[in-house]
Amino acid sequence: MSKRITVAPVTRVEGHLSLQVDVSDTGRVIAAWASGTMFRGFESIMLGRDPRDAIHLTQRICGVCPIPHARTAVEAVERAFGVEVSGNAVLLRNLVQGAGLVSDHLLHFYHLALLDYVHGPSMPPFTPAFAVDQRFSQADADVFADHYVVALEMRKMAQEMGALFAGKLPHVMTYAPGGVTQQPTAENVAEFGRYLDELIPFVEDVYIPDVMRVAQVYPEYFEIGGGPPSLLSFGAFPDGAGGQLFEAGKYTGRGRSPVADRGAERHVFPLTGADVAAIGESVKHSYYGGGQGRAGRAGAAPSLDKPGAYSWVKAPRLDGQVYQVGPLARMVISGNYRGGLSVMDRLLAKAYETEKVAVAMREWLGGLALDGSGYRPVTAMPTSGSGYALSEAPRGALAHWVEYAGGKVTGYRIITPTSWNASPRDDREAPGPIEQALVGVQIADRSQPVELYRVIHSFDPCMGCAVHVTVV
Amino acid sequence: MFTRRDFLKWTGRSAAALGLSELGLSRLNQALAAESSPPLIWLHGSSCSGCSIAALNAVTPTTFGDLVVNHVSTKYDSLVMAAGAELAIRTMDDAARANQGRFILVVEGGVPTAAGGRYCVIGERGGVPITLLDAVNDLGPRAARVIALGTCASYKGVAGAGANPTGVRPLGDVLAGRLARPVINVPGCPAPPEQLFQVVIGVLAGGAYKLDADGRPATCFPHTVHFTCPRKHLPKATAFGEPGCLLDLGCRGKVTTAMCPRHKWNNGRNWCAAAGHPCIGCAMPDFPVSPLTPTGSYT
Numbered sequence: 001m002s003k004r005i006t007v008a009p010v011t012r013v014e015g016h017l018s019l020q021v022d023v024s025d026t027g028r029v030i031a032a033w034a035s036g037t038m039f040r041g042f043e044s045i046m047l048g049r050d051p052r053d054a055i056h057l058t059q060r061i062c063g064v065c066p067i068p069h070a071r072t073a074v075e076a077v078e079r080a081f082g083v084e085v086s087g088n089a090v091l092l093r094n095l096v097q098g099a100g101l102v103s104d105h106l107l108h109f110y111h112l113a114l115l116d117y118v119h120g121p122s123m124p125p126f127t128p129a130f131a132v133d134q135r136f137s138q139a140d141a142d143v144f145a146d147h148y149v150v151a152l153e154m155r156k157m158a159q160e161m162g163a164l165f166a167g168k169l170p171h172v173m174t175y176a177p178g179g180v181t182q183q184p185t186a187e188n189v190a191e192f193g194r195y196l197d198e199l200i201p202f203v204e205d206v207y208i209p210d211v212m213r214v215a216q217v218y219p220e221y222f223e224i225g226g227g228p229p230s231l232l233s234f235g236a237f238p239d240g241a242g243g244q245l246f247e248a249g250k251y252t253g254r255g256r257s258p259v260a261d262r263g264a265e266r267h268v269f270p271l272t273g274a275d276v277a278a279i280g281e282s283v284k285h286s287y288y289g290g291g292q293g294r295a296g297r298a299g300a301a302p303s304l305d306k307p308g309a310y311s312w313v314k315a316p317r318l319d320g321q322v323y324q325v326g327p328l329a330r331m332v333i334s335g336n337y338r339g340g341l342s343v344m345d346r347l348l349a350k351a352y353e354t355e356k357v358a359v360a361m362r363e364w365l366g367g368l369a370l371d372g373s374g375y376r377p378v379t380a381m382p383t384s385g386s387g388y389a390l391s392e393a394p395r396g397a398l399a400h401w402v403e404y405a406g407g408k409v410t411g412y413r414i415i416t417p418t419s420w421n422a423s424p425r426d427d428r429e430a431p432g433p434i435e436q437a438l439v440g441v442q443i444a445d446r447s448q449p450v451e452l453y454r455v456i457h458s459f460d461p462c463m464g465c466a467v468h469v470t471v472v
Numbered sequence: 473m474f475t476r477r478d479f480l481k482w483t484g485r486s487a488a489a490l491g492l493s494e495l496g497l498s499r500l501n502q503a504l505a506a507e508s509s510p511p512l513i514w515l516h517g518s519s520c521s522g523c524s525i526a527a528l529n530a531v532t533p534t535t536f537g538d539l540v541v542n543h544v545s546t547k548y549d550s551l552v553m554a555a556g557a558e559l560a561i562r563t564m565d566d567a568a569r570a571n572q573g574r575f576i577l578v579v580e581g582g583v584p585t586a587a588g589g590r591y592c593v594i595g596e597r598g599g600v601p602i603t604l605l606d607a608v609n610d611l612g613p614r615a616a617r618v619i620a621l622g623t624c625a626s627y628k629g630v631a632g633a634g635a636n637p638t639g640v641r642p643l644g645d646v647l648a649g650r651l652a653r654p655v656i657n658v659p660g661c662p663a664p665p666e667q668l669f670q671v672v673i674g675v676l677a678g679g680a681y682k683l684d685a686d687g688r689p690a691t692c693f694p695h696t697v698h699f700t701c702p703r704k705h706l707p708k709a710t711a712f713g714e715p716g717c718l719l720d721l722g723c724r725g726k727v728t729t730a731m732c733p734r735h736k737w738n739n740g741r742n743w744c745a746a747a748g749h750p751c752i753g754c755a756m757p758d759f760p761v762s763p764l765t766p767t768g769s770y771t
């Protein structure tokens with residue numbers, strides 16, 4: 001006899017997520033269903049508006065990761081307008097986006113995920129807590145508590161650093177068609193560099209060792225929470241010379257993980273235009289009317305009582321296949337990470353990626369020209385057009401598509417990282433990555449399912465993003 | 473970290489700014505000295521969590537860490553709390569019961585009211601979904617004071633823009649007539665954390681807030697962005713990237729009351745007009761107006 005466990009709410013995630021799992025008599029997860037439980041209906045906000053409004057409005061999908069939305073929106077609009085920006089603008093956008101990534105990854109590890117492994121201080125909001133499988137000594141826990149507080153400061157500093165070129169964070173003000181309205185000066189470049197002087201050592205000497213410490217004490221989590229062996233990255237952080245810090249590509253493993261496929265770079269393929277065109281979204285189990293469609297083309301109208309529906313998240317699929325996205329996908333596809341697919345691999349890849357981005361920021365900062373070339377005035381907006389842009393948010397692949405006519409948006413479409421990772425079952429009843437990753441997890445105490453938390457948090461779900469949007 | 477002593481020093485210095493009487497100040501000191509700090513319940517609604525992120529960025533008058541650790545007892549905040557699932561909901565229920573009439577309720581994000589509130593479900597109690605609307609209706613009248621955090625909670629904001637399919641209504645409207653003291657609005661997209669913390673501290677001290685016509689603490693929003701904007705005396709800019717006044721590029725600074733030119737953002741690092749972008753009026757009841765982006769020279 002299996003028994004159903006409901007986890008509602010899943011806390012320490014952005015937004016509203018709940019989970020149902022069926023577990024066997026021995027406490028092993030047999031099946032899982034992940035539900036996004038909040039819907040805003042961004043489509044009705046975007047329609048009929050000036051396409052440039054998307055730069056500001058789509059950021060409000062998520063205050064945790066607004067920057068990639070702003071960037072993808074402005075680049076989709078620029079493509080529709082036929083506008084190209086300067087190399088300086090690209091670097092400025094990278095610097096703001098990189099600052100956001102560093103801030104966000106620190107928040108994720110220390111403030112969202114860590115409490116799944118370490119007890120916090122004996123006071124709210126750290127109490128009550130799940131009281132199972134805590135392996136660290138009180139002395140260790142005290143050190144982690146210190147780092148929790150220092151990391152609050154560090155993530156705040158990363159946001160201040162980003163604001164030097166963003167105007168403010170969260171919600172970037174300076175990304176406009178034509179570039180970035182905040183120009184670099186000797187002063188703000190030097191100040192940005194001083195922030196990096198503090199952040200890079202923290203990432204290298206505290207954050208990465210802390211993740212490794214957790215991994216050493218919970219080593220079985222290298223075998224837990226793998227999810228589907230298919231990874232997707234849209235690529236991010238262009239260098240202005242045709243390259244990107246993270247390559248766009250897909251990884252389709254034949255084995256269970258990149259480890260099993262070691263030495264098999266043949267499993268990484270570049271992302272093609274045909275791949276992007278083959279992205280569709282199923283709404284069979286989502287609270288939307290209509291059936292399957294091209295990404296976002298069908299099923300826009302909310303349908304609260306739809307039979308079989310259990311989530312506001314849609315199920316994006318590439319060529320009908322389930323993909324997981326995020327730092328691990330990026331790092332594997334770019335050849336920077338050669339571990340497996342698991343809870344700990346996700347946490348580690350994220351920490352290493354933070355270092356990679358922070359170090360690259362130094363280079364971008366050094367490449368800035370103080371010549372006011374970060375913004376070139378755009379003098380005309382075609383009355384109609386369409387465009388799209390791809391990038392990588394902290395949690396994975398992000399795409400925006402815009403269509404407008406008569407100066408007004410007629411269609412806006414977004415596919416976010418957590419839509420991939422937290423997706424419900426699709427038309428073929430294939431569960432989403434988180435749902436797959438939970439199967440087989442062994443739960444010690446059904447009333448305190450901390451093991452489920454570890455798997456879910458390794459994906460760092462962002463539900464505001466996952467349930468967004470958009471479609472005509 | 474900000475110590476309790478620093479905090480008291482700060483509150484002493486800024487008592488006038490907060491509008492606290494001496495009596496209020498002594499009550500604040502008592503509140504902080506009490507063994508159990510005043511309880512806080514923080515609900516997330518139809519939001520982007522940007523107001524939380526902004527609160528995490530604050531250092532003035534104190535840090536988020538200091539506030540939630542040393543000055544209030546954060547019983548429920550689904551973004552940071554250790555507990556989850558039933559345990560989290562039970563924690564919220566127990567806290568409200570044990571602190572009837574004493575807890576501060578912060579609501580971040582819009583309150584959807586269509587379809588009985590089912591567009592935002594925050595958890596389950598005994599297998600029954602709890603909507604944000606249920607939680608607000610239940611907890612609002614039992615709280616010592618209710619704070620609407622951000623433009624979405626204050627006025628409906630982005631969550632209720634356009635056709636507003638989920639029926640988002642301002643928190644103050646949802647609770648109208650059922651509170652001893654009105655909801656305090658702290659608008660902004662995100663809400664400026666300095667103002668949130670000032671309001672929380674003021675509430676702890678028992679300060680009677682004078683609210684303006686938009687439900688905001690009058691002292692927090694004394695004048696328009698344009699009034700103190702350093703660009704206002706410059707010749708009008710005709711394109712982004714020029715140093716002048718941004719009025720002709722769609723700036724909403726003349727019709728937006730907010731403290732941005734003075735407080736700036738991210739602890740004084742920068743703010744919108746300083747970074748070359750016009751004000752988009754994110755703290756106002758009509759946000760997001762259409763078109764939002766400035767039209768400039770190329771419409």
